[in-house]
Amino acid sequence: MAYSTKVIDHYENPRNVGAFGTSKEVAARRDIGIGIVGAPECGDVMQLQIKVSEQGIIEDAKFKCFGCGSAIASSSLATEWIKGKTVDEALTIRNTQIVEELSLPPVKIHCSVLAEDSIRSAIEDWKKKSGASPASPSTTPVTQHA
Amino acid sequence: MILPNSPTSKNPIYLDHAATTRCDPKVVEAMLPYFTERFGNAGSRNHQFGWQAEDGIEIAREHAAKLIGAQPKEVIFTSGSTESNNLAIKGAAEIYARAAAGQTGRGHIVTAAHEHKAVLDPIRRLMREGFDATFIQPPPDGVITAEMVKAALRPDTILVSIMWANNELGTINEVPQIGRLCHEKEVIFHTDATQWVGKMPTNVETDQIDLLSWSGHKIYGPKGVGALYVRRRKPRVRLEALQDGGGQERGMRSGTQNVSGIVGFGKACELCFNEMESEGKRLLAMRNRLETELKKRIEVTVVNGHETKRLPNISNISFGFVEGESLMMGVREIACSSGSACTSASLEPSYVLKSLGIGDDLAHSSLRLSLGRWTTDAEIDSAIEMIETAVNHLRRLSPLYDLHKEGVDLSKIVWQAH
Numbered sequence: 001m002a003y004s005t006k007v008i009d010h011y012e013n014p015r016n017v018g019a020f021g022t023s024k025e026v027a028a029r030r031d032i033g034i035g036i037v038g039a040p041e042c043g044d045v046m047q048l049q050i051k052v053s054e055q056g057i058i059e060d061a062k063f064k065c066f067g068c069g070s071a072i073a074s075s076s077l078a079t080e081w082i083k084g085k086t087v088d089e090a091l092t093i094r095n096t097q098i099v100e101e102l103s104l105p106p107v108k109i110h111c112s113v114l115a116e117d118s119i120r121s122a123i124e125d126w127k128k129k130s131g132a133s134p135a136s137p138s139t140t141p142v143t144q145h146a
Numbered sequence: 147m148i149l150p151n152s153p154t155s156k157n158p159i160y161l162d163h164a165a166t167t168r169c170d171p172k173v174v175e176a177m178l179p180y181f182t183e184r185f186g187n188a189g190s191r192n193h194q195f196g197w198q199a200e201d202g203i204e205i206a207r208e209h210a211a212k213l214i215g216a217q218p219k220e221v222i223f224t225s226g227s228t229e230s231n232n233l234a235i236k237g238a239a240e241i242y243a244r245a246a247a248g249q250t251g252r253g254h255i256v257t258a259a260h261e262h263k264a265v266l267d268p269i270r271r272l273m274r275e276g277f278d279a280t281f282i283q284p285p286p287d288g289v290i291t292a293e294m295v296k297a298a299l300r301p302d303t304i305l306v307s308i309m310w311a312n313n314e315l316g317t318i319n320e321v322p323q324i325g326r327l328c329h330e331k332e333v334i335f336h337t338d339a340t341q342w343v344g345k346m347p348t349n350v351e352t353d354q355i356d357l358l359s360w361s362g363h364k365i366y367g368p369k370g371v372g373a374l375y376v377r378r379r380k381p382r383v384r385l386e387a388l389q390d391g392g393g394q395e396r397g398m399r400s401g402t403q404n405v406s407g408i409v410g411f412g413k414a415c416e417l418c419f420n421e422m423e424s425e426g427k428r429l430l431a432m433r434n435r436l437e438t439e440l441k442k443r444i445e446v447t448v449v450n451g452h453e454t455k456r457l458p459n460i461s462n463i464s465f466g467f468v469e470g471e472s473l474m475m476g477v478r479e480i481a482c483s484s485g486s487a488c489t490s491a492s493l494e495p496s497y498v499l500k501s502l503g504i505g506d507d508l509a510h511s512s513l514r515l516s517l518g519r520w521t522t523d524a525e526i527d528s529a530i531e532m533i534e535t536a537v538n539h540l541r542r543l544s545p546l547y548d549l550h551k552e553g554v555d556l557s558k559i560v561w562q563a564h
Contacts, residue, residue: 014543017543019548023552023554040506040510040556040561041495041506042506043495045545064543064544065543066467066469066544066545068469068471068472069475071469072543
Protein backbone atom coordinates (compact mmCIF):
# COMPACT_ATOMS: atom_id res chain seq x y z
CA MET A 1 0.00 0.00 0.00
CA ALA A 2 1.32 3.41 -0.87
CA TYR A 3 1.16 6.20 1.70
CA SER A 4 -0.01 9.71 0.90
CA THR A 5 2.62 12.43 0.97
CA LYS A 6 0.88 14.01 3.99
CA VAL A 7 1.10 10.75 5.96
CA ILE A 8 4.78 10.46 5.07
CA ASP A 9 5.38 14.07 6.11
CA HIS A 10 3.74 13.56 9.53
CA TYR A 11 5.61 10.27 9.94
CA GLU A 12 8.97 11.83 9.18
CA ASN A 13 8.33 15.17 10.89
CA PRO A 14 5.77 14.49 13.58
CA ARG A 15 4.37 17.68 15.18
CA ASN A 16 4.13 18.18 18.93
CA VAL A 17 5.77 14.95 20.03
CA GLY A 18 6.17 14.54 23.75
CA ALA A 19 4.52 14.82 27.13
CA PHE A 20 4.21 17.45 29.87
CA GLY A 21 6.16 15.32 32.33
CA THR A 22 6.31 11.78 33.61
CA SER A 23 3.03 9.90 33.94
CA LYS A 24 3.00 10.62 37.69
CA GLU A 25 3.68 14.34 37.25
CA VAL A 26 0.95 14.91 34.67
CA ALA A 27 -1.59 12.83 36.60
CA ALA A 28 -1.36 15.36 39.42
CA ARG A 29 -1.83 18.47 37.27
CA ARG A 30 -5.35 19.91 37.03
CA ASP A 31 -4.64 21.91 33.86
CA ILE A 32 -3.66 18.84 31.87
CA GLY A 33 -6.00 16.29 30.33
CA ILE A 34 -4.71 12.92 29.24
CA GLY A 35 -6.24 10.58 26.72
CA ILE A 36 -4.77 7.16 26.14
CA VAL A 37 -6.68 4.95 23.71
CA GLY A 38 -5.95 1.66 22.00
CA ALA A 39 -3.95 -1.30 23.25
CA PRO A 40 -0.55 -2.81 22.40
CA GLU A 41 -2.16 -6.12 21.39
CA CYS A 42 -4.27 -4.27 18.82
CA GLY A 43 -1.13 -2.73 17.36
CA ASP A 44 -1.83 0.87 18.31
CA VAL A 45 -1.77 3.04 21.40
CA MET A 46 -2.30 6.80 21.19
CA GLN A 47 -1.48 9.15 24.02
CA LEU A 48 -2.69 12.72 23.79
CA GLN A 49 -2.02 15.33 26.45
CA ILE A 50 -3.67 18.76 26.39
CA LYS A 51 -2.80 21.81 28.45
CA VAL A 52 -5.98 23.81 28.97
CA SER A 53 -6.30 27.40 30.20
CA GLU A 54 -8.85 28.47 32.78
CA GLN A 55 -10.94 29.84 29.91
CA GLY A 56 -11.09 26.35 28.39
CA ILE A 57 -8.66 27.02 25.57
CA ILE A 58 -6.25 24.28 24.56
CA GLU A 59 -2.95 26.15 24.86
CA ASP A 60 -0.69 23.23 24.01
CA ALA A 61 -0.95 19.59 22.99
CA LYS A 62 1.55 16.74 22.92
CA PHE A 63 1.24 13.24 21.56
CA LYS A 64 2.98 9.90 21.56
CA CYS A 65 1.90 7.00 19.41
CA PHE A 66 2.70 3.32 19.08
CA GLY A 67 1.14 2.32 15.79
CA CYS A 68 1.38 2.29 12.04
CA GLY A 69 2.33 5.32 9.95
CA SER A 70 -1.32 6.32 9.52
CA ALA A 71 -1.90 6.19 13.28
CA ILE A 72 1.17 8.38 13.87
CA ALA A 73 0.02 10.85 11.20
CA SER A 74 -3.56 10.94 12.56
CA SER A 75 -2.42 11.75 16.09
CA SER A 76 0.19 14.27 14.90
CA LEU A 77 -2.49 16.01 12.82
CA ALA A 78 -4.91 15.99 15.76
CA THR A 79 -2.45 17.98 17.91
CA GLU A 80 -2.09 20.58 15.15
CA TRP A 81 -5.84 20.97 14.80
CA ILE A 82 -6.74 21.26 18.48
CA LYS A 83 -4.05 23.74 19.52
CA GLY A 84 -5.62 27.15 20.12
CA LYS A 85 -9.18 25.81 19.99
CA THR A 86 -11.60 25.79 22.89
CA VAL A 87 -12.40 22.35 24.23
CA ASP A 88 -15.91 22.63 22.75
CA GLU A 89 -14.49 23.46 19.33
CA ALA A 90 -12.04 20.55 19.59
CA LEU A 91 -14.92 18.21 20.34
CA THR A 92 -16.43 18.98 16.94
CA ILE A 93 -13.47 17.41 15.09
CA ARG A 94 -14.61 14.23 13.33
CA ASN A 95 -12.52 11.29 12.20
CA THR A 96 -13.85 11.74 8.65
CA GLN A 97 -12.05 15.09 8.46
CA ILE A 98 -8.79 13.35 9.37
CA VAL A 99 -9.44 10.64 6.75
CA GLU A 100 -9.97 13.31 4.14
CA GLU A 101 -6.96 15.44 5.10
CA LEU A 102 -4.56 12.46 5.12
CA SER A 103 -6.22 10.53 2.25
CA LEU A 104 -6.42 7.44 4.44
CA PRO A 105 -7.53 4.23 2.70
CA PRO A 106 -10.49 2.24 4.16
CA VAL A 107 -8.24 -0.16 6.12
CA LYS A 108 -6.78 2.82 7.98
CA ILE A 109 -10.03 4.47 9.03
CA HIS A 110 -9.67 3.03 12.53
CA CYS A 111 -6.52 5.17 12.94
CA SER A 112 -8.61 8.30 12.48
CA VAL A 113 -11.27 6.97 14.85
CA LEU A 114 -8.59 6.44 17.44
CA ALA A 115 -7.38 10.04 17.00
CA GLU A 116 -10.91 11.36 17.50
CA ASP A 117 -11.30 9.13 20.56
CA SER A 118 -8.03 10.41 22.01
CA ILE A 119 -9.26 14.04 21.74
CA ARG A 120 -12.55 13.17 23.49
CA SER A 121 -10.75 11.14 26.08
CA ALA A 122 -8.23 13.89 26.90
CA ILE A 123 -10.96 16.53 27.18
CA GLU A 124 -13.08 14.31 29.44
CA ASP A 125 -10.07 13.72 31.64
CA TRP A 126 -9.39 17.48 31.85
CA LYS A 127 -13.04 18.21 32.67
CA LYS A 128 -13.02 15.63 35.42
CA LYS A 129 -9.76 16.87 36.95
CA SER A 130 -10.54 20.57 36.66
CA GLY A 131 -14.09 20.15 37.94
CA ALA A 132 -15.55 21.57 34.73
CA SER A 133 -18.18 18.84 34.67
CA PRO A 134 -19.31 15.89 36.80
CA ALA A 135 -16.75 13.15 37.16
CA SER A 136 -16.76 10.52 34.46
CA PRO A 137 -14.93 7.19 34.44
CA SER A 138 -11.17 7.45 34.16
CA THR A 139 -9.92 7.26 30.62
CA THR A 140 -6.33 6.63 31.48
CA PRO A 141 -4.95 3.15 31.89
CA VAL A 142 -4.73 2.06 35.47
CA THR A 143 -2.18 -0.21 37.00
CA GLN A 144 -3.71 -3.46 38.12
CA HIS A 145 -3.13 -4.29 41.74
CA ALA A 146 -2.98 -7.84 42.88
CA MET B 147 0.79 4.36 -16.65
CA ILE B 148 2.02 5.05 -13.14
CA LEU B 149 0.76 2.53 -10.62
CA PRO B 150 0.21 3.68 -7.02
CA ASN B 151 2.71 1.15 -5.72
CA SER B 152 5.44 1.81 -8.26
CA PRO B 153 8.90 1.62 -6.74
CA THR B 154 10.10 4.95 -5.44
CA SER B 155 13.32 3.86 -3.83
CA LYS B 156 16.60 4.31 -5.65
CA ASN B 157 18.54 1.36 -4.32
CA PRO B 158 16.15 -0.93 -2.50
CA ILE B 159 17.60 -3.77 -0.48
CA TYR B 160 15.68 -6.98 -1.02
CA LEU B 161 15.43 -8.91 2.25
CA ASP B 162 12.23 -10.80 1.52
CA HIS B 163 13.57 -14.01 -0.02
CA ALA B 164 11.16 -16.08 2.08
CA ALA B 165 8.35 -14.43 0.10
CA THR B 166 9.89 -14.95 -3.31
CA THR B 167 13.23 -14.78 -5.08
CA ARG B 168 14.55 -13.25 -8.23
CA CYS B 169 14.95 -15.77 -11.06
CA ASP B 170 18.57 -16.68 -11.60
CA PRO B 171 19.61 -15.42 -15.07
CA LYS B 172 20.82 -18.97 -15.83
CA VAL B 173 17.28 -20.17 -15.15
CA VAL B 174 15.79 -17.61 -17.53
CA GLU B 175 18.35 -18.55 -20.17
CA ALA B 176 17.44 -22.22 -19.87
CA MET B 177 13.73 -21.44 -20.17
CA LEU B 178 13.75 -19.13 -23.18
CA PRO B 179 14.02 -21.71 -26.01
CA TYR B 180 10.94 -23.44 -24.62
CA PHE B 181 8.78 -20.44 -25.42
CA THR B 182 9.87 -20.31 -29.05
CA GLU B 183 11.65 -23.03 -31.02
CA ARG B 184 10.91 -25.81 -28.50
CA PHE B 185 7.30 -24.84 -27.92
CA GLY B 186 5.87 -28.35 -28.29
CA ASN B 187 3.37 -30.15 -26.08
CA ALA B 188 5.14 -32.89 -24.15
CA GLY B 189 2.06 -35.01 -24.75
CA SER B 190 2.61 -34.99 -28.53
CA ARG B 191 4.25 -38.38 -28.90
CA ASN B 192 4.57 -38.44 -32.67
CA HIS B 193 6.78 -35.52 -33.65
CA GLN B 194 9.97 -33.87 -32.63
CA PHE B 195 8.32 -30.80 -31.13
CA GLY B 196 6.68 -33.03 -28.57
CA TRP B 197 9.88 -35.04 -28.01
CA GLN B 198 11.92 -31.90 -27.39
CA ALA B 199 9.43 -30.70 -24.79
CA GLU B 200 9.35 -34.12 -23.15
CA ASP B 201 13.16 -34.25 -23.03
CA GLY B 202 13.22 -30.83 -21.37
CA ILE B 203 10.75 -32.00 -18.73
CA GLU B 204 12.56 -35.27 -18.04
CA ILE B 205 15.93 -33.54 -17.57
CA ALA B 206 14.21 -31.17 -15.14
CA ARG B 207 12.68 -34.13 -13.32
CA GLU B 208 16.15 -35.64 -12.88
CA HIS B 209 17.52 -32.41 -11.39
CA ALA B 210 14.50 -32.06 -9.11
CA ALA B 211 14.83 -35.67 -7.93
CA LYS B 212 18.57 -35.32 -7.36
CA LEU B 213 18.05 -32.28 -5.13
CA ILE B 214 15.90 -34.31 -2.71
CA GLY B 215 17.51 -37.76 -3.10
CA ALA B 216 14.51 -39.25 -4.93
CA GLN B 217 13.96 -41.20 -8.13
CA PRO B 218 12.79 -39.08 -11.10
CA LYS B 219 9.58 -41.09 -11.38
CA GLU B 220 8.67 -39.97 -7.87
CA VAL B 221 8.50 -36.28 -8.83
CA ILE B 222 5.14 -34.82 -9.92
CA PHE B 223 5.20 -31.31 -11.35
CA THR B 224 2.53 -28.91 -10.13
CA SER B 225 1.84 -25.17 -10.15
CA GLY B 226 3.63 -24.64 -6.83
CA SER B 227 3.62 -25.57 -3.17
CA THR B 228 -0.01 -24.68 -2.56
CA GLU B 229 -1.11 -27.15 -5.20
CA SER B 230 1.43 -29.73 -4.02
CA ASN B 231 0.13 -29.45 -0.45
CA ASN B 232 -3.48 -29.72 -1.57
CA LEU B 233 -2.73 -32.74 -3.74
CA ALA B 234 -0.72 -34.45 -0.99
CA ILE B 235 -3.18 -33.82 1.84
CA LYS B 236 -6.53 -34.19 0.08
CA GLY B 237 -5.23 -36.84 -2.29
CA ALA B 238 -3.86 -39.02 0.52
CA ALA B 239 -6.86 -38.46 2.81
CA GLU B 240 -9.23 -39.66 0.10
CA ILE B 241 -7.21 -42.85 -0.55
CA TYR B 242 -6.46 -43.74 3.07
CA ALA B 243 -9.87 -42.73 4.47
CA ARG B 244 -11.38 -45.23 6.88
CA ALA B 245 -14.96 -44.55 5.87
CA ALA B 246 -16.72 -43.65 2.65
CA ALA B 247 -17.38 -40.08 1.54
CA GLY B 248 -20.36 -38.53 3.30
CA GLN B 249 -19.69 -40.39 6.53
CA THR B 250 -17.95 -39.21 9.70
CA GLY B 251 -14.94 -40.87 11.34
CA ARG B 252 -13.03 -40.98 8.07
CA GLY B 253 -9.64 -40.66 9.72
CA HIS B 254 -7.41 -38.45 11.83
CA ILE B 255 -4.77 -36.00 10.59
CA VAL B 256 -1.95 -34.48 12.67
CA THR B 257 -0.49 -31.07 11.87
CA ALA B 258 0.76 -28.00 13.77
CA ALA B 259 -0.91 -24.66 14.51
CA HIS B 260 1.86 -22.62 12.88
CA GLU B 261 1.85 -24.38 9.52
CA HIS B 262 1.29 -22.37 6.34
CA LYS B 263 -2.33 -21.67 5.34
CA ALA B 264 -1.78 -23.89 2.31
CA VAL B 265 -1.62 -26.83 4.74
CA LEU B 266 -4.08 -25.64 7.39
CA ASP B 267 -6.89 -24.74 5.01
CA PRO B 268 -6.95 -28.04 3.07
CA ILE B 269 -7.05 -29.83 6.44
CA ARG B 270 -9.88 -27.59 7.66
CA ARG B 271 -11.81 -28.45 4.52
CA LEU B 272 -11.26 -32.16 5.19
CA MET B 273 -12.61 -31.63 8.72
CA ARG B 274 -15.86 -30.46 7.16
CA GLU B 275 -15.86 -33.65 5.10
CA GLY B 276 -15.74 -36.20 7.90
CA PHE B 277 -12.06 -36.16 8.91
CA ASP B 278 -10.65 -35.26 12.31
CA ALA B 279 -7.50 -33.25 12.95
CA THR B 280 -5.12 -32.31 15.75
CA PHE B 281 -3.24 -29.01 15.53
CA ILE B 282 -0.15 -29.32 17.72
CA GLN B 283 0.53 -26.10 19.64
CA PRO B 284 4.20 -25.26 19.14
CA PRO B 285 6.46 -24.57 22.12
CA PRO B 286 7.92 -21.04 22.52
CA ASP B 287 10.94 -21.97 20.35
CA GLY B 288 8.61 -23.03 17.52
CA VAL B 289 10.20 -26.46 16.95
CA ILE B 290 7.90 -29.47 16.53
CA THR B 291 9.55 -32.65 17.81
CA ALA B 292 8.82 -36.31 17.14
CA GLU B 293 7.69 -36.59 20.78
CA MET B 294 4.98 -33.98 20.21
CA VAL B 295 3.79 -35.78 17.09
CA LYS B 296 3.84 -39.10 18.92
CA ALA B 297 1.63 -37.68 21.66
CA ALA B 298 -0.86 -36.51 19.03
CA LEU B 299 -1.10 -39.81 17.13
CA ARG B 300 -4.26 -41.93 17.50
CA PRO B 301 -5.12 -45.42 16.30
CA ASP B 302 -7.13 -43.83 13.46
CA THR B 303 -4.40 -41.37 12.36
CA ILE B 304 -3.92 -41.67 8.60
CA LEU B 305 -1.70 -38.67 7.82
CA VAL B 306 0.86 -36.41 9.49
CA SER B 307 1.70 -33.09 7.81
CA ILE B 308 4.51 -31.14 9.44
CA MET B 309 6.49 -28.51 7.54
CA TRP B 310 10.26 -28.83 7.43
CA ALA B 311 11.09 -25.18 8.09
CA ASN B 312 8.67 -22.46 9.07
CA ASN B 313 8.15 -19.64 6.57
CA GLU B 314 7.87 -16.82 9.12
CA LEU B 315 10.45 -17.96 11.65
CA GLY B 316 12.79 -20.23 9.71
CA THR B 317 12.61 -22.72 12.59
CA ILE B 318 13.40 -26.32 11.67
CA ASN B 319 11.14 -29.13 12.84
CA GLU B 320 12.47 -32.62 13.68
CA VAL B 321 11.66 -34.00 10.28
CA PRO B 322 13.83 -37.12 10.02
CA GLN B 323 12.69 -38.21 13.50
CA ILE B 324 9.04 -37.51 12.65
CA GLY B 325 9.49 -39.48 9.41
CA ARG B 326 10.89 -42.45 11.30
CA LEU B 327 8.02 -42.34 13.79
CA CYS B 328 5.42 -42.24 11.02
CA HIS B 329 7.00 -45.19 9.23
CA GLU B 330 7.03 -47.18 12.47
CA LYS B 331 3.36 -46.40 12.98
CA GLU B 332 2.52 -46.88 9.29
CA VAL B 333 1.11 -43.38 8.94
CA ILE B 334 1.67 -41.36 5.75
CA PHE B 335 4.04 -38.44 6.34
CA HIS B 336 3.85 -35.25 4.30
CA THR B 337 6.18 -32.29 4.72
CA ASP B 338 5.81 -28.83 3.22
CA ALA B 339 9.48 -28.21 2.49
CA THR B 340 9.03 -24.96 0.55
CA GLN B 341 11.49 -22.97 2.67
CA TRP B 342 13.86 -25.88 3.23
CA VAL B 343 14.59 -27.53 -0.10
CA GLY B 344 17.36 -25.90 -2.08
CA LYS B 345 18.93 -24.42 1.04
CA MET B 346 19.50 -27.50 3.16
CA PRO B 347 20.57 -31.05 2.26
CA THR B 348 17.55 -33.27 1.67
CA ASN B 349 17.27 -37.01 1.27
CA VAL B 350 13.76 -38.41 1.23
CA GLU B 351 15.13 -41.94 1.75
CA THR B 352 17.16 -41.38 4.92
CA ASP B 353 14.74 -38.69 6.12
CA GLN B 354 11.84 -41.15 5.66
CA ILE B 355 9.45 -38.84 3.89
CA ASP B 356 6.43 -40.02 1.90
CA LEU B 357 5.24 -36.76 0.39
CA LEU B 358 7.23 -33.52 0.05
CA SER B 359 6.16 -30.19 -1.45
CA TRP B 360 8.39 -27.50 -2.85
CA SER B 361 8.18 -24.50 -5.12
CA GLY B 362 10.24 -22.96 -7.92
CA HIS B 363 10.03 -19.30 -7.00
CA LYS B 364 11.58 -19.75 -3.55
CA ILE B 365 14.72 -21.26 -5.07
CA TYR B 366 15.50 -18.68 -7.79
CA GLY B 367 13.20 -20.38 -10.30
CA PRO B 368 10.00 -19.09 -11.91
CA LYS B 369 6.65 -18.58 -10.18
CA GLY B 370 3.77 -20.89 -11.02
CA VAL B 371 5.73 -24.14 -10.93
CA GLY B 372 6.52 -26.55 -8.14
CA ALA B 373 6.68 -30.23 -7.39
CA LEU B 374 5.40 -32.95 -5.14
CA TYR B 375 7.53 -35.95 -4.26
CA VAL B 376 5.40 -39.08 -4.02
CA ARG B 377 7.15 -42.17 -2.60
CA ARG B 378 6.91 -45.20 -4.89
CA ARG B 379 8.18 -47.97 -2.64
CA LYS B 380 8.29 -48.82 1.07
CA PRO B 381 5.53 -47.80 1.14
CA ARG B 382 4.09 -47.08 -2.27
CA VAL B 383 2.02 -43.96 -1.65
CA ARG B 384 -1.17 -43.52 -3.62
CA LEU B 385 -3.06 -40.29 -4.17
CA GLU B 386 -6.48 -39.40 -5.51
CA ALA B 387 -5.99 -36.79 -8.24
CA LEU B 388 -7.57 -33.38 -7.71
CA GLN B 389 -8.13 -32.66 -11.37
CA ASP B 390 -9.06 -35.07 -14.10
CA GLY B 391 -8.13 -34.89 -17.74
CA GLY B 392 -5.35 -36.06 -19.98
CA GLY B 393 -3.59 -38.12 -17.33
CA GLN B 394 -0.27 -36.23 -17.34
CA GLU B 395 2.18 -36.65 -14.44
CA ARG B 396 1.28 -40.30 -13.89
CA GLY B 397 -2.38 -39.39 -13.73
CA MET B 398 -1.88 -37.40 -10.56
CA ARG B 399 -1.91 -33.99 -12.20
CA SER B 400 -3.76 -33.78 -15.50
CA GLY B 401 -3.21 -30.77 -17.70
CA THR B 402 -0.67 -29.85 -20.36
CA GLN B 403 2.65 -29.43 -18.61
CA ASN B 404 4.11 -25.96 -18.11
CA VAL B 405 7.19 -26.94 -20.10
CA SER B 406 9.18 -23.71 -19.88
CA GLY B 407 8.35 -23.37 -16.17
CA ILE B 408 9.34 -26.96 -15.45
CA VAL B 409 12.62 -26.51 -17.36
CA GLY B 410 13.33 -23.40 -15.25
CA PHE B 411 12.40 -25.26 -12.09
CA GLY B 412 14.84 -28.04 -13.01
CA LYS B 413 17.62 -25.55 -13.67
CA ALA B 414 16.92 -23.83 -10.35
CA CYS B 415 17.17 -27.20 -8.57
CA GLU B 416 20.47 -27.96 -10.33
CA LEU B 417 21.97 -24.59 -9.30
CA CYS B 418 20.85 -25.00 -5.69
CA PHE B 419 22.30 -28.50 -5.53
CA ASN B 420 25.68 -27.21 -6.68
CA GLU B 421 25.79 -24.04 -4.56
CA MET B 422 23.97 -25.12 -1.42
CA GLU B 423 26.90 -25.80 0.85
CA SER B 424 28.94 -22.65 0.25
CA GLU B 425 25.83 -20.48 -0.01
CA GLY B 426 24.50 -21.79 3.30
CA LYS B 427 27.69 -20.78 5.11
CA ARG B 428 27.70 -17.34 3.50
CA LEU B 429 24.07 -16.65 4.42
CA LEU B 430 24.49 -17.89 7.98
CA ALA B 431 27.47 -15.60 8.59
CA MET B 432 25.55 -12.58 7.28
CA ARG B 433 22.39 -13.40 9.21
CA ASN B 434 24.27 -13.94 12.45
CA ARG B 435 26.02 -10.61 12.01
CA LEU B 436 22.69 -8.90 11.34
CA GLU B 437 21.14 -10.32 14.50
CA THR B 438 24.18 -9.76 16.71
CA GLU B 439 24.53 -6.13 15.66
CA LEU B 440 20.84 -5.31 16.04
CA LYS B 441 20.70 -6.89 19.50
CA LYS B 442 23.86 -5.04 20.52
CA ARG B 443 22.64 -1.64 19.31
CA ILE B 444 18.94 -1.78 20.20
CA GLU B 445 17.65 -2.73 23.65
CA VAL B 446 14.63 -5.05 23.97
CA THR B 447 15.32 -6.74 20.66
CA VAL B 448 14.17 -10.35 20.54
CA VAL B 449 14.93 -12.93 17.86
CA ASN B 450 11.83 -15.11 17.54
CA GLY B 451 12.07 -18.88 17.27
CA HIS B 452 14.79 -21.35 18.23
CA GLU B 453 18.23 -19.80 18.39
CA THR B 454 20.09 -22.42 16.35
CA LYS B 455 17.47 -24.74 14.85
CA ARG B 456 16.75 -22.22 12.13
CA LEU B 457 17.38 -21.81 8.41
CA PRO B 458 20.50 -19.78 7.66
CA ASN B 459 18.60 -17.11 5.74
CA ILE B 460 15.57 -16.14 7.85
CA SER B 461 15.52 -13.80 10.80
CA ASN B 462 12.33 -12.84 12.60
CA ILE B 463 13.04 -10.05 15.05
CA SER B 464 10.80 -8.07 17.40
CA PHE B 465 11.78 -4.56 18.45
CA GLY B 466 9.87 -3.76 21.63
CA PHE B 467 7.60 -0.67 21.81
CA VAL B 468 7.67 -0.15 18.04
CA GLU B 469 4.91 -1.21 15.67
CA GLY B 470 6.05 -3.34 12.72
CA GLU B 471 4.28 -1.59 9.90
CA SER B 472 5.52 1.83 10.96
CA LEU B 473 8.99 0.33 11.24
CA MET B 474 8.73 -0.92 7.65
CA MET B 475 7.70 2.59 6.67
CA GLY B 476 10.86 3.87 8.35
CA VAL B 477 13.02 1.45 6.40
CA ARG B 478 11.36 1.91 3.03
CA GLU B 479 14.69 1.18 1.35
CA ILE B 480 14.45 -2.36 2.73
CA ALA B 481 11.92 -4.77 1.25
CA CYS B 482 10.86 -7.08 4.07
CA SER B 483 7.80 -8.42 5.90
CA SER B 484 6.20 -7.82 9.27
CA GLY B 485 4.16 -9.97 11.65
CA SER B 486 2.08 -6.90 12.32
CA ALA B 487 -1.29 -7.07 10.64
CA CYS B 488 -2.19 -3.43 10.78
CA THR B 489 -3.44 -3.58 7.21
CA SER B 490 -5.79 -6.47 7.91
CA ALA B 491 -9.33 -5.66 8.95
CA SER B 492 -9.06 -8.01 11.93
CA LEU B 493 -6.12 -6.14 13.51
CA GLU B 494 -4.76 -9.58 14.38
CA PRO B 495 -1.01 -10.02 14.30
CA SER B 496 0.65 -13.07 12.77
CA TYR B 497 -1.00 -16.31 13.92
CA VAL B 498 2.42 -17.97 13.68
CA LEU B 499 3.99 -15.61 16.22
CA LYS B 500 0.87 -15.77 18.41
CA SER B 501 1.02 -19.58 18.44
CA LEU B 502 4.46 -19.34 20.03
CA GLY B 503 2.91 -17.33 22.84
CA ILE B 504 5.26 -14.40 22.38
CA GLY B 505 2.57 -11.79 23.16
CA ASP B 506 0.58 -9.68 20.76
CA ASP B 507 2.63 -6.55 21.42
CA LEU B 508 5.90 -8.20 20.37
CA ALA B 509 4.13 -9.90 17.46
CA HIS B 510 3.05 -6.46 16.24
CA SER B 511 6.67 -5.33 16.61
CA SER B 512 8.26 -7.92 14.38
CA LEU B 513 10.15 -7.81 11.12
CA ARG B 514 11.00 -10.81 9.00
CA LEU B 515 14.27 -10.31 7.17
CA SER B 516 15.17 -13.09 4.75
CA LEU B 517 18.46 -13.18 2.87
CA GLY B 518 19.27 -14.71 -0.49
CA ARG B 519 21.69 -15.39 -3.31
CA TRP B 520 22.41 -11.76 -4.13
CA THR B 521 22.42 -10.32 -0.63
CA THR B 522 25.75 -8.60 0.08
CA ASP B 523 27.64 -7.66 3.23
CA ALA B 524 27.24 -4.01 2.27
CA GLU B 525 23.46 -4.42 2.13
CA ILE B 526 23.47 -5.98 5.59
CA ASP B 527 25.53 -3.04 6.88
CA SER B 528 23.02 -0.55 5.44
CA ALA B 529 20.06 -2.54 6.76
CA ILE B 530 21.50 -2.49 10.29
CA GLU B 531 21.98 1.29 10.14
CA MET B 532 18.52 1.96 8.73
CA ILE B 533 16.74 -0.28 11.22
CA GLU B 534 18.59 1.29 14.14
CA THR B 535 17.69 4.81 12.97
CA ALA B 536 14.03 3.91 12.38
CA VAL B 537 13.62 2.15 15.75
CA ASN B 538 15.14 5.14 17.55
CA HIS B 539 12.84 7.54 15.67
CA LEU B 540 9.76 5.48 16.54
CA ARG B 541 10.74 4.96 20.17
CA ARG B 542 10.94 8.71 20.57
CA LEU B 543 7.25 8.67 19.60
CA SER B 544 6.28 5.59 21.56
CA PRO B 545 4.23 5.97 24.76
CA LEU B 546 5.09 2.36 25.55
CA TYR B 547 8.81 3.11 25.50
CA ASP B 548 8.24 5.96 27.98
CA LEU B 549 6.38 3.61 30.32
CA HIS B 550 9.17 1.06 29.94
CA LYS B 551 11.76 3.69 30.87
CA GLU B 552 9.66 4.73 33.87
CA GLY B 553 9.84 1.11 34.99
CA VAL B 554 6.15 0.33 34.43
CA ASP B 555 5.39 -3.31 33.69
CA LEU B 556 3.35 -3.07 30.49
CA SER B 557 1.76 -6.46 31.03
CA LYS B 558 0.11 -5.16 34.22
CA ILE B 559 -1.71 -2.30 32.50
CA VAL B 560 -5.38 -2.62 31.68
CA TRP B 561 -5.81 -1.15 28.22
CA GLN B 562 -8.96 0.11 26.64
CA ALA B 563 -8.99 -2.22 23.68
CA HIS B 564 -11.04 -0.98 20.77
